[in-house]
Amino acid sequence: MTPAWTLISAFAGALLVLLLPARAAGSARIIALVASIVGMAAAALSCLARLNTPDATPWSYDKPWVENLGIRFHLAADGISLTLLLLTGVVAVAGVLFSWNVEKRPRAFFAWFLTIIGGVYGVFLSRDAFLLFVCYEIVILPKYLLIAIWGSTNKEYGAMKLTMYSIAASALILIGLVAAYAAAGATSFDLLHLASTTYPPAMQAWAFPVLFLGFAILAGMWPFHTWAPTGHVAAPTAASMLLAGVVMKLGAFGALCVAMPLFPQGFELWRPLIAGLAVVGIVYGALTALTQRDLKFVIGYSSVSHMGFVLLGLAAANHWGLRGAVLQMISHGIIAGLLFGIAGRVVYERTHTRDLAELQKFDLWKSLPGAAIAFTLATAASMGLPGFSGFVAEISVIIGLWQSYPWLTIAVAFGIIITGAFSLRALHRAFFPARTANAAAAPPLPPLTWPEISAIGLLLAVSLAIGIYPKPWVVLIDDGLRSPLFQSILPLP
Amino acid sequence: MNYSALFLQLLPEAVLVLAALVMLGAAVATGKKPGRVFSSGVGVSIATFGILLAAAAMFFVPQDGATSTSLLENDPLARIFKAVVLGLGLLAVWLPPVRREIGNLGEYYALVLFALTGLLLAVGSNHLLFLFVALELASLSLYLLAGFPRTPRAAEASLKYFLFGGVSAAFMLFGISLLYGVSHSATLSGIAQVLEASQPSVLAMTGLAMLLVGLGFKLAAVPFHYWAPDVYQGAPATTVAIVSAASKAVGLVVLVRILQIGFPNVAGSAAWGEMTAGWSLWLAVLAAVSMIFGNLLALAQTSVRRLLAYSAVANTGYLLVALSANGPKAAASALFYVVVYGLATLGALAVTAAVERDRGDDRVSSFAGLIHRSPFQAVCLLVFLTSLAGIPPLAGFFGKFALFSNAMGESAAGGNPGLVWLVGLGVILSAVSLYYYLSVLKQAFVTSAPDELSEAHGLGPSHVLCVLLPAALLVILGLFPSLLLAPITRALMESLR
Structure with missing residues (x-):
C-alpha cells in the first residue's frame, strides 16, 4: 500500500458518500469509517515500510499537470510527511467515531469531513507548491460549511471569522509563492527547485514574512490566533478535532517545509521575532485558558499555547528544535483531538452545557467515570507529564531552544507552570467537584457508547505509544529532516 | 481574393444572419394571425439551430493563413474565440427568456443573433474601422436587448447602457481617426510599423488612450462601469449573459490583439x-x-x-x-x-x-x-x-x-x-x-x-x-x-x- 491510498481513500469515500441514495443515508458513517480506516492503515503501513527500509528512495509520484506554468502533480513521502499522515489518519478515524450519532444531513456531513481529510493528506504529500496550495485551499470551504451548518454557540460568526482568516492566510501564501516562482525563473513550481534557488536578500526580507505569516496564521501564532478559540468552540466535535488536530498542523507544516527552505536568509532575519511571538503565544494562551468558563474555550486557548511550542521549535532552527516541533505537532494533534472529543461529544451531548460551574452539578466523576478517567489522562498528556507524547515533544523543543535562545527558556518555564494550573483547574471543576452534604443528587447520565470508547482508546494508545517508545517516530522525523529541503537551515551532520 | 473566398470565410456569420432573418420572417408570419402566437419555444429552437449551424460552418472555413485579409484575421485565436462566443451564446439563448412579459420574442431572438454576429466579426477583425463597425453592430443590438421587457427598470438599464455606450463609441472613433491621421493606416500591423519607425507622438498616444476608453466600457472597467449594475439588474437573463460572458471575452481578445500587435513598443x-x-x-x-x-x-x-x-x-x-x-x-x-x-x-x-x-x-x-x-x-x-x-x-x-x-x-x-x-x-x-x-x-x-x-x-x-x-x-x-x-x-x- 503506497501513501497515495490515504488521498484516494478520503476523496473516493467523500464521493461515495455524496452518491448514496437518500434512504441509505444512515450508512454514510460506515463508508466514512471504512475510508478513514483505509487511510490510517495506508499511513501506518507506509511508516512501517519506511522504518524497515530506511535507505530506500522515498516513495514518490510525479506526472506533468499544466505545462504552461511548469506545474507537476508531484507527491512524495519522506519521514515527516509519513508521521503527519499517520496523525491525520488516527484523528480521522477518531473523528468519525465521535460523530457516530450525527443525524442531521449525515451524507453532506461525512462528505465534507472526508474532503477536509483528503485535502490535509494532500498538503502533507505535495512536493509541488501549486499542488500544495490547491490542497490547502480545498480545506477552506468544507470547514466553513461544517461549522456553519452543524456547529453550535455563535456558529455563523465563528465560521465566517475562521474562513476569512484562512482566506487571508492563503492570499499571503499565494503572494509569497508567486513571487518565488517569478524570481526563480518562472519555469517550475517544484518545491525543491524553488528551495534550491538563492533569492536576493532584499526580496527574502519581505517575501519570507509574507509567506511565513500566511502559514503561521493557520498555525495559530499570537496575535493572529483569534480565529482558533471561536472556531474550535463553534465547530461540531469532529470539526474541532480536525481543526485543532490537523488543520493547524497544515500551517506549521507549510512554515517548516515551504516558508523556511525557500527563504532561509529571510528566516534568519525574522527568527528572533518568531521566537518572541511563540513565547508570548505560549504564556498568553495559557493565561487566557486559566480564566475561561467554557470547557471548550479552555481547550481552544490551550491549543494556541501548545502550538506556540511548535513555532518555538521552528524558530530554534536546530536539529532538536525542528524534531521537537514535528513531534509536538503530532502530540498536540492527538491530545487536542482527545480533549475536544471528550468535552464536545462525550460530555456536552449528555449534559448540554460546557460551563465549568454548571458541570459541577453533574458530578461527572460519579455519573460518567469513564469520561473522567479519560479526561484525566488526556490532561496529564496535555500538561506534558512523562510517559505521554507531550513530554517527549516539549522536552525536545526546550533542548533546541536552550541551544539557540537560552534566556527564553525562563519564559517558557512560566508557560509550562501556567499550563499545569489551567489544566488542573478545568479538570477539577468539570469532573471532580467538591461534594457538599446537602447538594442535590446528580442526575444519571447514559454510559459511554462503543464508538466513544474506541475513539478514546485509539487516541490515548497513540499518545502513550509515543511517550513510552518515541524512537520510531524520532527515526522517521530525522529521516525527513535529512531532505535537501532543509539543507539551508540545518547543516548536514 | 475573390468574393466567393470572402463569403466562405464569413460563412458562420452569414449563417447567423440568415437564421436571424428566418426568425423575423417566422415572427411576422405568426404574429398577425389571432390565436397563433410566436412562442419562446420556436424562438429558442430557431436560434439554437442557427448557432449550431454556424458552429458547423466554422469547419468549412478554409484554415490556411492565406485567407486572412487586411480586414479580417482568420488565425487560430480567432477560431477558438469564435467557438467560445458561439458556445456562450448558445447557453445564453437557453436561459429562460423573460423575467416579465417580453412583447415580441421574434425580434428579441433575432437581435440576439445579430449581437452574436457582431461579436464574431469583432473577434477576427484586423482593421480598426472594421472593428468599430462590428462592435457597434453588437452594441446596438445589446442596447435594445437590455430594454426589452417593458418595465421602468429595463428602460433605465437600456437608456444608461445606450448613453454610456454612445459616448464611449464616440471616443473610440475619435481615437481611431487620430491613429489613422498619424500612421496613414488603420490596420494593426500598419500602425505598428509606423510606431516602430518613429518616436511615438502625443497624438498617437492620445488616440490609443481613447481607444482604451471605448474598450474599457465594453469590459466594464472602473471608471467606465456605471452602466453595469443597472443592466445586470434590469435586463432579461439572456441579455445579461451575453453582456457578461460573450461580449467580455470578445472585448478582451480585441484588447489583446490591439495592444500586442498594434502597440507593442509603447x-x-x-x-x-x-x-x-x-x-x-x-x-x-x-x-x-x-x-x-x-x-x-x-x-x-x-x-x-x-x-x-x-x-x-x-x-x-x-x-x-x-x-x-x-x-x-x-x-x-x-x-x-x-x-x-x-x-x-x-x-x-x-x-x-x-x-x-x-x-x-x-x-x-x-x-x-x-x-x-x-x-x-x-x-x-x-x-x-x-x-x-x-x-x-x-x-x-x-x-x-x-x-x-x-x-x-x-x-x-x-x-x-x-x-x-x-x-x-x-x-x-x-x-x-x-x-x-x-x-x-x-x-x-x-x-x-x-x-x-x-x-x-x-x-x-x-x-x-x-x-x-x-x-x-x-x-x-x-x-x-x-x-x-x-x-x-x-x-x-x-x-x-
Missing part, C-alpha cells in the same frame, strides 16, 4: 520602481481601481444580479492585471480566465433566474434554503460562486492562479519586484471577494427556508443544461486546465508571430 512599464508611461501603466491603474471598487461595492449589495455586476467589474480588474504585465503567457492566461469567468457567471445567472421565478426577486435572502428546495441548483451554485471566488479544484481558481503567477513571471525577472504591488492587491482583494460570494452560499446552504415554500418548480430541459454544462466544464477545466490553456497559448503565440 507599453511602458508598471513594474515597481521602474514605472514609465505607456498602456501597461494605464491598464495597471485601471486594474487597481476596478479591483478595489468592484470588490468593495459588491460587499454592500443585497441583489444578486447587482452583486454579479460588481463582481464583473472586479474580474475585469484581474484580467487587466495580466494584460498590464505585457507578456504573451500572461495574456493567454487572461484569455483562459475570461472563458472560465463567463461560464461561472452564466451558470450563476441561470440559477438566479430559477430563484427569481420561484421567489419573485433576486435578493440574497431569497436564496434561503435552496439546498432543501433544489439540491441540484444549490450544488451547482456552489460550483459557480466558489469558482468565481477562486477555490480549488474549480477552473476559476486555476484561472486566477495562472493569471497572477504569469503576470508576476513575465514582469519580474531575476528577483525584481515587478508587478508585485498589483498582483498582491489582486490576491488580497480576491480573498475579500470570498466574503460576498459566501454570503449568498450561506443563504443557500445554512439558512433554512421560510415554510410556505417547500418545493422548487422544475426547470425546463434547456434551463437544466444551462446550469449543468457550465458546472461540468468548470470542474473539468479545473482539474485539467491544459485542455483549454494550451490551445489558447499556442494560438496567441502564432498570432503574435
Whole structure:
C-alpha cells in the first residue's frame, strides 16, 4: 500500500458518500469509517515500510499537470510527511467515531469531513507548491460549511471569522509563492527547485514574512490566533478535532517545509521575532485558558499555547528544535483531538452545557467515570507529564531552544507552570467537584457508547505509544529532516 | 481574393444572419394571425439551430493563413474565440427568456443573433474601422436587448447602457481617426510599423488612450462601469449573459490583439520602481481601481444580479492585471480566465433566474434554503460562486492562479519586484471577494427556508443544461486546465508571430 491510498481513500469515500441514495443515508458513517480506516492503515503501513527500509528512495509520484506554468502533480513521502499522515489518519478515524450519532444531513456531513481529510493528506504529500496550495485551499470551504451548518454557540460568526482568516492566510501564501516562482525563473513550481534557488536578500526580507505569516496564521501564532478559540468552540466535535488536530498542523507544516527552505536568509532575519511571538503565544494562551468558563474555550486557548511550542521549535532552527516541533505537532494533534472529543461529544451531548460551574452539578466523576478517567489522562498528556507524547515533544523543543535562545527558556518555564494550573483547574471543576452534604443528587447520565470508547482508546494508545517508545517516530522525523529541503537551515551532520 | 473566398470565410456569420432573418420572417408570419402566437419555444429552437449551424460552418472555413485579409484575421485565436462566443451564446439563448412579459420574442431572438454576429466579426477583425463597425453592430443590438421587457427598470438599464455606450463609441472613433491621421493606416500591423519607425507622438498616444476608453466600457472597467449594475439588474437573463460572458471575452481578445500587435513598443512599464508611461501603466491603474471598487461595492449589495455586476467589474480588474504585465503567457492566461469567468457567471445567472421565478426577486435572502428546495441548483451554485471566488479544484481558481503567477513571471525577472504591488492587491482583494460570494452560499446552504415554500418548480430541459454544462466544464477545466490553456497559448503565440 503506497501513501497515495490515504488521498484516494478520503476523496473516493467523500464521493461515495455524496452518491448514496437518500434512504441509505444512515450508512454514510460506515463508508466514512471504512475510508478513514483505509487511510490510517495506508499511513501506518507506509511508516512501517519506511522504518524497515530506511535507505530506500522515498516513495514518490510525479506526472506533468499544466505545462504552461511548469506545474507537476508531484507527491512524495519522506519521514515527516509519513508521521503527519499517520496523525491525520488516527484523528480521522477518531473523528468519525465521535460523530457516530450525527443525524442531521449525515451524507453532506461525512462528505465534507472526508474532503477536509483528503485535502490535509494532500498538503502533507505535495512536493509541488501549486499542488500544495490547491490542497490547502480545498480545506477552506468544507470547514466553513461544517461549522456553519452543524456547529453550535455563535456558529455563523465563528465560521465566517475562521474562513476569512484562512482566506487571508492563503492570499499571503499565494503572494509569497508567486513571487518565488517569478524570481526563480518562472519555469517550475517544484518545491525543491524553488528551495534550491538563492533569492536576493532584499526580496527574502519581505517575501519570507509574507509567506511565513500566511502559514503561521493557520498555525495559530499570537496575535493572529483569534480565529482558533471561536472556531474550535463553534465547530461540531469532529470539526474541532480536525481543526485543532490537523488543520493547524497544515500551517506549521507549510512554515517548516515551504516558508523556511525557500527563504532561509529571510528566516534568519525574522527568527528572533518568531521566537518572541511563540513565547508570548505560549504564556498568553495559557493565561487566557486559566480564566475561561467554557470547557471548550479552555481547550481552544490551550491549543494556541501548545502550538506556540511548535513555532518555538521552528524558530530554534536546530536539529532538536525542528524534531521537537514535528513531534509536538503530532502530540498536540492527538491530545487536542482527545480533549475536544471528550468535552464536545462525550460530555456536552449528555449534559448540554460546557460551563465549568454548571458541570459541577453533574458530578461527572460519579455519573460518567469513564469520561473522567479519560479526561484525566488526556490532561496529564496535555500538561506534558512523562510517559505521554507531550513530554517527549516539549522536552525536545526546550533542548533546541536552550541551544539557540537560552534566556527564553525562563519564559517558557512560566508557560509550562501556567499550563499545569489551567489544566488542573478545568479538570477539577468539570469532573471532580467538591461534594457538599446537602447538594442535590446528580442526575444519571447514559454510559459511554462503543464508538466513544474506541475513539478514546485509539487516541490515548497513540499518545502513550509515543511517550513510552518515541524512537520510531524520532527515526522517521530525522529521516525527513535529512531532505535537501532543509539543507539551508540545518547543516548536514 | 475573390468574393466567393470572402463569403466562405464569413460563412458562420452569414449563417447567423440568415437564421436571424428566418426568425423575423417566422415572427411576422405568426404574429398577425389571432390565436397563433410566436412562442419562446420556436424562438429558442430557431436560434439554437442557427448557432449550431454556424458552429458547423466554422469547419468549412478554409484554415490556411492565406485567407486572412487586411480586414479580417482568420488565425487560430480567432477560431477558438469564435467557438467560445458561439458556445456562450448558445447557453445564453437557453436561459429562460423573460423575467416579465417580453412583447415580441421574434425580434428579441433575432437581435440576439445579430449581437452574436457582431461579436464574431469583432473577434477576427484586423482593421480598426472594421472593428468599430462590428462592435457597434453588437452594441446596438445589446442596447435594445437590455430594454426589452417593458418595465421602468429595463428602460433605465437600456437608456444608461445606450448613453454610456454612445459616448464611449464616440471616443473610440475619435481615437481611431487620430491613429489613422498619424500612421496613414488603420490596420494593426500598419500602425505598428509606423510606431516602430518613429518616436511615438502625443497624438498617437492620445488616440490609443481613447481607444482604451471605448474598450474599457465594453469590459466594464472602473471608471467606465456605471452602466453595469443597472443592466445586470434590469435586463432579461439572456441579455445579461451575453453582456457578461460573450461580449467580455470578445472585448478582451480585441484588447489583446490591439495592444500586442498594434502597440507593442509603447507599453511602458508598471513594474515597481521602474514605472514609465505607456498602456501597461494605464491598464495597471485601471486594474487597481476596478479591483478595489468592484470588490468593495459588491460587499454592500443585497441583489444578486447587482452583486454579479460588481463582481464583473472586479474580474475585469484581474484580467487587466495580466494584460498590464505585457507578456504573451500572461495574456493567454487572461484569455483562459475570461472563458472560465463567463461560464461561472452564466451558470450563476441561470440559477438566479430559477430563484427569481420561484421567489419573485433576486435578493440574497431569497436564496434561503435552496439546498432543501433544489439540491441540484444549490450544488451547482456552489460550483459557480466558489469558482468565481477562486477555490480549488474549480477552473476559476486555476484561472486566477495562472493569471497572477504569469503576470508576476513575465514582469519580474531575476528577483525584481515587478508587478508585485498589483498582483498582491489582486490576491488580497480576491480573498475579500470570498466574503460576498459566501454570503449568498450561506443563504443557500445554512439558512433554512421560510415554510410556505417547500418545493422548487422544475426547470425546463434547456434551463437544466444551462446550469449543468457550465458546472461540468468548470470542474473539468479545473482539474485539467491544459485542455483549454494550451490551445489558447499556442494560438496567441502564432498570432503574435
